[in-house]
Amino acid sequence: MIEKRTLKNQASLSGIGIHSGKKVTMTLKPSSRGEILFRRLDLGGAEIALDPRKAEAGNCLTLTSNTGLVQTSEHLLAVLHIFGVDSLEIELNGPEIPIMDGSAAPLTEAILRAGISALPAQRKAVKIIRAYNLTENEASLSFSPDQDFRVTYSIDFPHPLIRRQAHSLALTQKAFLAEIAPARTFGFLKDVPELYRRGLAQGGTFENAVVLDDEKVISGPLRYPDEFVRHKILDLIGDLALLGHPLLGHFRADRAGHSLHLKAVRFLLDNPDFWTFEETHCPRHLSG
Numbered sequence: 001m002i003e004k005r006t007l008k009n010q011a012s013l014s015g016i017g018i019h020s021g022k023k024v025t026m027t028l029k030p031s032s033r034g035e036i037l038f039r040r041l042d043l044g045g046a047e048i049a050l051d052p053r054k055a056e057a058g059n060c061l062t063l064t065s066n067t068g069l070v071q072t073s074e075h076l077l078a079v080l081h082i083f084g085v086d087s088l089e090i091e092l093n094g095p096e097i098p099i100m101d102g103s104a105a106p107l108t109e110a111i112l113r114a115g116i117s118a119l120p121a122q123r124k125a126v127k128i129i130r131a132y133n134l135t136e137n138e139a140s141l142s143f144s145p146d147q148d149f150r151v152t153y154s155i156d157f158p159h160p161l162i163r164r165q166a167h168s169l170a171l172t173q174k175a176f177l178a179e180i181a182p183a184r185t186f187g188f189l190k191d192v193p194e195l196y197r198r199g200l201a202q203g204g205t206f207e208n209a210v211v212l213d214d215e216k217v218i219s220g221p222l223r224y225p226d227e228f229v230r231h232k233i234l235d236l237i238g239d240l241a242l243l244g245h246p247l248l249g250h251f252r253a254d255r256a257g258h259s260l261h262l263k264a265v266r267f268l269l270d271n272p273d274f275w276t277f278e279e280t281h282c283p284r285h286l287s288g
Contacts, residue, residue, distance in 0.1 A: 143251045
């Protein structure tokens, strides 16, 4: 049996939105509604649900509704997915999830402090039963059957400190906490003027992102030699969480990003012959 979960106690975090540059406080509140719901207090309580049809993918994952939006939701959704928390009310007094240190580590710590509680309701996993490969320019994202939730990611940047990197793992809570959650978002100094022009990265600093010039990291030491690809795995987990179910399958991405991640989610929604519901067997990250 796969049970629905919420938090035992509420948790609050405050910080800056990396793109909006606005200060925001986020409060995670236990709920028995059986869904994750965002509420924008600064917009009169406007509610934004996890709807992959209305989500937008650019430099971050943005959730939208007719009444508001929530930017940069991928890190939080990844953490909730790994801990199996699928019933929660999330209140915000701004347009964006606080970026904290650029990683998911502060979010995992807040949720672990709050505690996780099972609900008297069951959920189903989505089990991949047929393989498929999606492409977008030079990027690709494929999925295939697996008895667990496994991710393999590779990136290729023309930067001497990155170049070709790859990382693969079966998702357990222990592996996520040690190998993926601390990996921070990254960007290149040469791209900053264009990001500013587009109204992005307004809250980016050396404290909440790994920043590189043409040769090296200029924002402090890396947490892992391959921190860049590990962070891409974090983003992928958060984007796949839009499916609203635990996953049993192997997802392989090469030079992908939020746009292709979201296309994969929508492909699975539109093509149910590639998966089936599984009610008894669950991925290992839901068993601790």
